[in-house]
Amino acid sequence: MMVLTAPWMAPHIVLPLLMAASWCGFHGVAEVRQESPSPTIQHTLINRSTDNITKALPTPMMSDHEGSHSQDNRRNYETPTLFSRKMLSSSSSSQRIIGMRGQSTGTAGIGNSSISQRDSPLNDSEEASLTALLTWVVRRELRPCSLLLAHDPHYAHSHVLNSLIHLPNPKQVVVAREAGDLAGVLWQARQCRGYIFLFHSPQPLLAFTALSDDLWDFQGRYVVVGASRDQLYTLFTSGKATNTEHLLGIIRGWRDGEWSVYSHALYSGGSLLVRVSTWRHSAFTTTTQLFRDKLRDLRGAQLKVVTFEFEPSVLYYRDSSGALQFPFGIDIEVVRALSTVLNFTVVFEEPPSGELWGVETENGTWNGMVGKLARGEADIGVANLFLTMGRQGAVDYSAPYDAEVSCFLVRSDPPVAPWLSLALPFQLATWLSLLVGLLLASFLLLCFSAAGTNSGDKSSILSPTHACLYSFGMHFREPQDLLSRQSSVRLIISFLWLYTIIITIAYSSNLTAFLTVTRLHPGIDTVKALYASDMEVSGLGIFFKGALASAVDPYLQGLAERFVSYQDLKVVWEGVKAGRAAYLHNRQFLEFVITTQFTSAQGGSTMRIMKECFAPYSIAMALQRHSPLKAKFDRVIRWMLESGLVRRWFLESLRLSRKVKTKKTSEDEGNSNLSRSEGDGANTRNSGFIPLSISHMQGVFFILGIGHLISLLVLISERSYEGIKKQVPFVLDYDDEK
Known part of the structure; x- marks a missing residue:
């Protein structure tokens, strides 16, 4: 009405x-x-x-x-x-x-x-006192609000209802005989919304709380008149009331014209009914604010946070025996910051083993983290939770405090052998061109020298072997003691020197880079290449399968058909290490895994992230549906983002986790290795130089060893030839005949 x-x-x-x-x-x-x-x-x-x-x-x-x-x-x-x-x-x-x-x-x-005035549940004094009380509440606490006045027939002609009707607030009046009469009366208003229920027996309202949550205004301000303490307790413990911040119950007092005003304590382990004040005839006995902000200070109330270890968002610090000491990570630090600002105590819980975030079952219910929130068994859920519409009907999300993209983790191909660094500065075609140039230069030197010999030049190159060695020495920038007197030969040698200088400088410069930088084989870096490789796409749960299937890129849609869901990362890593699978997850998590699990002390990594990523997502925390905490949480999260705390917590978690991983191997050795690694990194950043190790120079030793081996074989051949000459008299010595 x-x-x-x-x-x-x-x-x-x-x-x-x-x-x-x-x-x-x-x-x-x-x-x-x-x-x-x-x-x-x-x-x-x-x-x-x-x-x-x-x-x-x-x-x-x-x-x-x-x-x-x-x-x-x-x-x-x-x-x-x-x-x-x-x-x-x-x-x-x-x-x-x-x-x-x-x-x-x-x-x-x-x-x-x-139903007349004689049937009113109140006497004149009580009605006058209640009228004054409700008028005071509307004028002081609900002045800017639109009102819904719901009453049963007993209050239809009461002075209480008549006085409320004449107040200037926009309003509608509803006669409620049963719960169905209250269904559908919610209306939207730009200003706040107030609800006043006048009942001789509040059974219609109690039955209404059992209906759909969509019929209840969780942001409204409620005043209930006519309930007993037991009925008020039943109302305040209902699912709707526990997620409604502003809810008052007015109970008739022992004295004539006295009314007791009760509210409910949110997230309190003690008594749920809290007496706010007492109204006597025309005023409250104590000065108080009826609709106070209950969430500004939760006074140490315990809030249950359901989470599980999922690096780097949630990590567990354990002692030497494996017992959990404390959790840490980005999501944990966000929760702790909220608990500090709003003054509540955090109690961490885990979902059933293997259920993680949870999935929707055949009967429409959820298991895992989302299931605990939907059933009211927890207040907050965190563990690198993506903000998606699939869970929107079961939980509410806070404001996002991080954002990520989905990327693929693949195996890094083994690096090129360091001894091949001597050949890497030039491509194969370049090496072949240099060989042709060497042979051509030797041939031209021989031809020009032969022409000079015919003209009487005795200092010219007289044999093909001499010409090849002369040209080969110039390529190594070694000075030659023989210089022809013929101008044409000198001219070709001059240009040959210029040619070899450019080649040797280019080779030396590029060789330095290949000696100091590990060269990797070209691998898979695009979605198209991954699709063509026929590799399996692995992931935790089925969330990323939906992301692939809903993508516009046809190659991503094709990868969705090869997606395999796992619940154990150890099984996933085995497939990725073997090169049979690519693991799909957000980039931050993949960076953390590579740094803490697949990076050696020398800085080498056996895993890498493909360059091409897709599907950006926001990360938030999950709350119960219609949770009154959302508005407060969103405000504090905005402060965190503006101050840059989230990124700082990620870096701190990364450092602490790496120390924990190192400590598992050897605490003392791990600390020393970490200090040495940090010190070497600092020296490298400060000096800008990288000293060459034996691994860098193994190609030189490889060539030296090959040279020694070839020389030994030649020596053995010469000795064998000398022995044959002595045993066979008819074998002529070429030098003796000459």
Whole structure:
């Protein structure tokens, strides 16, 4: 029922219309209330004409069939369906039209004479005191709010309801005989929303709390009148009330005109009912704020946080025996910061083994973390939780405090053998070109020298072997003691020197880079290449399979068909190490895993992240549906992001986790290795030089060893040849004959 006041409706307009409507005999019910200085209220039922009333009022109105009270005629604020007229007899003889909407009442509703003022559950003193109390609450605590006044027939003609109707707040009035009468009365308003329930017995309201959560306004301010302490306790412990911050219960006191105001303590392990104050006739006995901010300071209340170890968001620090000492990580630090600001105590719990975040079962319920939140067994859930619509109906999300993209982790191909670094500065085609150039230069030197010999030049190159050695020595920038007197030979040698200088400088410069930097084989770096490789795509749970299937890229959609879900990362790592699979997860997690598990003391890693990633996601914490904590949490999270704390916590978690991983091997050795590694890194950053190790120079020793081996073979061949000459007389010595 909605109340509209229309001071322009004067008696000389209203009375003729009502008389005409009664004479015409049209069906419908209108209620005429006449007020005078006397508290007596007279009720008169008259017939009205819908057509005549429509002409008289600026807003179109509809009438219900007489005697019907089951039809729902709730409409928008601008088009009330059930209306009543109240004629006020006062010194000014002012008249007001009160438009009412809500549950249709007909003759069995407000106009039912079987429920009169004598049936009111309150005496005059109690009614006057309650009227003053509720008027004070509306004017002080609900002044900017739109109101819903819900009452049972016992309060239909009470002075309490009449006084509330005349308050200036926008309002609607509903007669509630059962829980179904309250369904659908929620309405949207830009300002705050207040709900006042006047019941002789609050059974309709208690039954209403068992209906769908969508029918309840969790941000509204509620005032319940007429419940006993036991009934109020039942109401305050309902699922809807535990997630509603502003809820008051008014109970009749022991003294005449005394009312006790109770509220409920959110997230409190003690008594749920909290006495706020006591009202006696016209004032509270103590100064208090009825709708105070209960979440600004939770006063050490225990909040259950469901989480599990998932690096780097949640990590466990364990002692030497394996016992858990404390959790740490990005998500844990976010929760601890919230607990410090809002003053609550954190109790960590884990979901059942293997369920992790949880999935929706066949019967529509959830298991895992989401299931514990949906059943009210926990208050907060954190563990690198992506903000997705799939879980939106089961939990609420806080404001995101981190963002990530989905990437693939693949095996790093073994690096190129260091001894091959001597050949890496030039490509194969370049080496072949240099060989051809060497042979060509030797041939030209021989030809030009032969021409000079014919002309009498005795210093020229006389044999092919001599020409090749001469050209080969120039490529190594070694000076030659033989210089032809022929100008053409000198000219070709000059250009050959220029050619070899450029080649040797280019080779030496590039060789330095290949000696100091580990060269890796080219691997898979794009989604297209991964799709063409026929590798398995692994992941935890089925979340990333949906991300692949919903992607626009056809190659990503194809990878969704090869996606295999696992619950144990150890099994996943075996497939990735063997090169059979690529693991899909967010980049931050993959960076952490590579740093802490797959990076050697020398800095080499057996895993790498593909360059091409997809699907950015926001990371948030999960809360119970309609949790009153969300607004406070969102505000504090914004402070964290503005101050850069989240990134700092990630770096601290990374360092601490690496120390923990090293400590598992050997505490003393791990600390010394960590210090040495940090010291070497600092020296490298400060000096900018990288000393060459034996691993860098093994190619040189490889060539030296090959040279020694070839020389030994030649020596053995020469000795064998000398022995053959002695044993076989007819073997001639070429030098002797010469």
